[in-house]
Amino acid sequence: MGKRKIVFLLAAVLVFAFAAGAQAGDAKPRVVYPKKTELDFEGTKIEGEIRNPSEFYFQHKPDEKMDSLVKRRRNFHREMLRDAVLGK
Incomplete structure (x- = not known):
């Protein structure tokens, strides 16, 4: 039986x-x-306009709004009162 299994x-x-x-x-x-891959354009006439990608980017760039680093002050009441009292 062992040989059959083997x-x-x-x-x-x-x-x-x-x-x-x-x-x-x-x-x-x-x-x-x-x-x-080498492409040979010799003898081929190519017509068109040369355009740099950077030129295209700046011409069609959406207007970006930047936040100012200087905080905009809402009122100057303290300074106006100080100047009025001191008489500057």
């Missing part, structure tokens, strides 16, 4: 090994892209 386990391992190998062969081929 033969059965060996057969099962071989079946699974061949099944795994068959699945690996069905995998999609790997796509390899070149590291560098």
Whole structure:
């Protein structure tokens, strides 16, 4: 009985090994892209207007509102009373 178990386990391992190998062969081929692409525009006439991205950014930039670092004072009553009393 011990030999039958060993033969059965060996057969099962071989079946699974061949099944795994068959699945690996069905995998999609790997796509390899070149590291560098060179475009040759020689002999091609290109018409248009050169525009820097920074120029485009500043022309179409929305108006940004910045908060002032100086606190805006609501009233000057203390200073006006002080000046009136001291007579500056």
